[in-house]
Amino acid sequence: MTTLFTSYRLGGLTLPNRVVMAPMTRVRAAAGGLATPSMAAYYAQRATAGLIVSEGVQPSAIGQSNPGTPGLHTDEQVEAWRPVTDAVHVNGGRIFAQIMHGGRVSHSDTTGLQPVGPSAVPAVGDVFTPTGLQPAPTPRALDTAEVPEHALSYARAARRAVDAGFDGVELHGANGYLISQFLSSNANLRTDRYGGPIANRIRFAVEAVAATVEAVGGARTGIRLSPGATFWGVEDSDVRELYTALLTELAPLGPAYVHLEATADEEVLVALRRAWPGTLVMNPTLPMGPKQTGRDDADHWLGLGADLISFGRAFIANPDLVERLRGALPIAPADEATHYQGGDAGYLTYSAHQYSA
Helix, strand or coil, rough: CCCCCCCCECEEEECCEEEEEECCCCCECCCCCCHHHHHHHHHHHCCCCCCCEEEEEEECCCCCCCCCCCCCHHHHHHHHHHHHHHHHCCCCCEEECCCCCCCCCCHHHHHHCCCEEEECCCCEEEEEEECCCEEEEEECCCCCCHHHHHHHHHHHHHHHHHCCCCCCEEEEEECCCCHHHHCCCCCCCCCCCCCHHHHHHHHHHHHHHHHHHHHHHHHEEEEEECCCCCCHHHHCCHHHHHHHHHHHHHHHCCCCCEEEEECCCCCHHHHHHCCCCCCCEEECCCCCCCCCCCHHHHHHHHHCCCCCCEEEHHHHHHCCCHHHCCCCCCCCCCCCCHHCCCCCCCCCCCCCCCCCC
16 A cells, blocks of 8 residues: 555655655855755755755746745856755755746846846736845846747756756746746737747746756656646636646656646646656645645545655654654644744754654
8 A cells, every 4th residue: 555655766766755845945045046054954854755855946047036045057056055965865865956947036136137037027926135025027028039048947957956966856837937937828928939829838848848858867857837826926727728738748758757736626636647647746735825734635645646745844844754744743833934034043943853762
């Protein structure tokens, strides 16, 4: 019988369990987008996860969304990540880097560059900048000839990720960032080959995955999607058709997995499970919603056909989450005030459960 603690073969990796640490922005990088010793300790503490997916990592200067996030587009950034991946591997873990291009969810005060997007339509809400929250600016719409370069940026970052010791990469195609913006029916108002009908709106995502698979191999490439989500004001007017078409185009490329967020009705998500022939990672609860993923949610989705289950916030305050889930031990709450404040408090200060001898 398959449980959360059954091993699983993912690409070239054997995962000792089916618990995935979901990507979570923690804005602890040093100047220049460099990973730090504290980041190495943070991920190493959680290495008992079957797989860790890192926080979002920008593939280019213009792809940075928030201040304090790490990158994978300079040699210095590659060098800074190596102690992180080494620490995870020494502790017996496996780690993918999430490659995240913010697109229009950015600000010139953060990057020194005008954000870009599929169309000149601003995100809804305020974005983080070095001086605090500011209204999301209007992005510059990418010219048709520029779009492939941004798709290739994921592949270039993936090569650097592998050089830095990551076991693979996850393309961030969710939550209103660049890939999600191209998929969207209201952020993408293009009339060229990247906009309009579904076949065009999925093109950017497919090209980004194809380039990454070519760069580092399908076994090292995953993608995260949030069907029907409305983060940063994106809308998908035809969720089931859109994402079924996308999965159909991705399948022949042979990526290691698709990672779905529970941002659509269960009926739609189950239909997408059936449409996807490969490994499915499921995040069972709404990101940033009121509920944290628990064992019952995980078991429910394993029963519906998910192969791996990702846990987000539960991993922040519980570095030994796998052991707590296995022993039905209490899951400690995280202090939300420390999620993005920087420093080691609320980052390295959570301890493992005190197990009796």
